[in-house]
Amino acid sequence: MAAKANFETPAFRPYPVIPILKPGAMKGNGPFVAKPPMQEALGFPGELIDNWHDVAIEKMGELLKKYRSLRVYLDACVKCGACTDKCHYMIGTFDPKNMPVARQDLLRQVYRRYFTLAGKWFPKLVGAKDLTREVLDDWYNYFHQCSQCRRCSVFCPYGIDTADVSMAAREILDSVGKGQKYCNEIIAKVYKIGNNLGLPEPALRDTLEGLEEDIKDETGVDVRLPVDEEGAEVLVITPSADFFAEPHIDGLIGYAKVFHQAGISWTLSSSASEAANFSMFIGSYENMRRVALRIREAAINLKVKRIIFGECGHAWRVAYSFLNTLVGPFDFLDQRYPIPQHICEFTYDLIQKGALKLDKSANDHRRVTFHDSCNVARASRMGDMPGGQFIIPREVIKASCNHFYDMPADTIHDQTYCCGGGGGLLTDDLMELRVKGALPRMEALKHVVDNYGVTHMAAICAICKTQFAKVLPYYGFEMDQIISVHQLVSDAIVLSVDEI
């Protein structure tokens, strides 16, 4: 468990009142700042440069020319207030600067001052501000209190996406040498070793062999977890958490069993042993492309025909929405399948075809609910119809267990609440924020626990799973109540012995 908390876990609210603001409640220095070597590995200055003011303004100008989203979002907000009560961090911390519009305003005030006539001539009137050290520190602090979940964007009449704004802000911060340790260290590790956790190839092979033995012991069947197998049909790209932590690993075992049953050859890659692409969190197109390029190269080198992504939320956003843009076109893959495909789409198709035998009663000791991960729900899709990302994982769960209950309607689908740890905030130095930001999701979970006796919450995102394992105990739940969707599949699947 985490060191003894020096903050209070928010109490469940009898009904969801809108909190009274507590200005400055989460003021602080923000998460740890990245060390110079990590910064430099990503092509950023090692530490805060002397002329940060001019460079920051120049960078903002550059981004305004490159991203229509930023320009329109900074101009269009009418301060209607519709988004003010939609952010889980606002709900959990009461800090007004965690209201999405107030978070955007941190950037907007500077935009107005330097890039609009109104702000140049009448700064007080339109709330424009000079970029001072205090403003820069506020950026660092509050743009690292946004998990880039896009919930606010759903509710804004113009779709203003604070996630986009915070990505731009972090890119500006990186460009003046003030990057966040957690994200930038991880990206540097991906460049050096191939995955977020810094798991080297021999260790990866060991782990996978160990898992094969475990499955053999448990089921008596030889289920393989191959790595770097040239000529396999499918390349599986999965978050590295799947290789060694509970409950992630049970999901990985689930994918292996599904491939085994389907009789489709697959392989992991040791050079692209990571689905996550943290460069998205820091808004860096360049780094995002560089991380994504590994996947393209692995697919070419291993001569696969398809790419399938494991359970990871933001990885799926980058895969579904950006991969083709960043490193496409993928004309060397089999065009009959979606490129890339999600493991849930893959399993769902097999279930539809009757190719998997699932014994639901194997999960009878569980009463399950499903947490829609933000990046899957609001930033990508599965299947061939809008909203498939809500239907397909639920259908996979329902095919694997008898007891499924959804959380309240305003906390699922595209209104889902973030786990509290997304967007590069899944680090111990932000524990208070993570616990407080989980409040709305914990309340929704409590609702189905109290009303339907739900015992487990399934998720398809490595960050969500890690975050929940950590914060569930703060709210009186057990850490193992969070499970992988493919763990349910894994437990229900009936393996046939005569398959290869």
Add this chain to the structure above:
Amino acid sequence: MGFWTTFYALSFYTATLILVLGLAYKIYQYAKTPAPLKVPTMPAPLTTGGVVVRVLMEVVLFQSLFRSNKWIWLFAMLFHAALWVVLLRHLRYFIEPVWFWVVLVQPFGKYGSFVMLFGLLGLLVRRLFVERIRYISSPSDYLMLILLLVIGGSGVMVSFVTHTDIVHFKAFMLGVMYFDWQPIPTDSILLVHLTAVILLMIIFPFSKLLHAPGVFFSPSRNQVDNAREKRHVAPWAIKQFESPPPVVD
């Protein structure tokens, strides 16, 4: 020609020029800036037709706002809907002969003005008394509502209280349009109305009123969800990373 006639005629020219050029520039800027990544807020339509419907639902019905806050939606809807009707009614000062449907709109516009004022007051009360909205408001946010209230209030006064000579006024307006100036009726309330309107036209392209063109350019609302099927790359990204560019069909 009297001072007021010259003053208002020139002001109208200036304000119109600023409004039109300012808006044209902003629209050009929005259209020209690339959206390098696919970022529609999902679930999003899979076709262009679907996107047109989505954007129209936002523009006409404020769909997202309806999902998020019924009070703001109600006041916003009353204000904007009434505003459009009032503006349609105003067409009669600018055209001769007055089109048939503009004649039909007249009574709705006349009484719609009260709906508009009610909506604006509702928005102002929220801004003043809801703590969260007060926190995010700058002086300009209040002043914008007050300006619109002044325009609406003075319009209603002219319409229902002072009964300015509209035939006379229309002659002035047409004169301005066809560069054949006619004297303006110097009814003070009418002049207040016109001054406020001129001010609104001038600040439009420099203020949050840019939400009106902006809503059509918001990538989270106007993009088609087809990232896997169709490669979407910005020219700057091709230039920076892919030269020579790969073949995209």
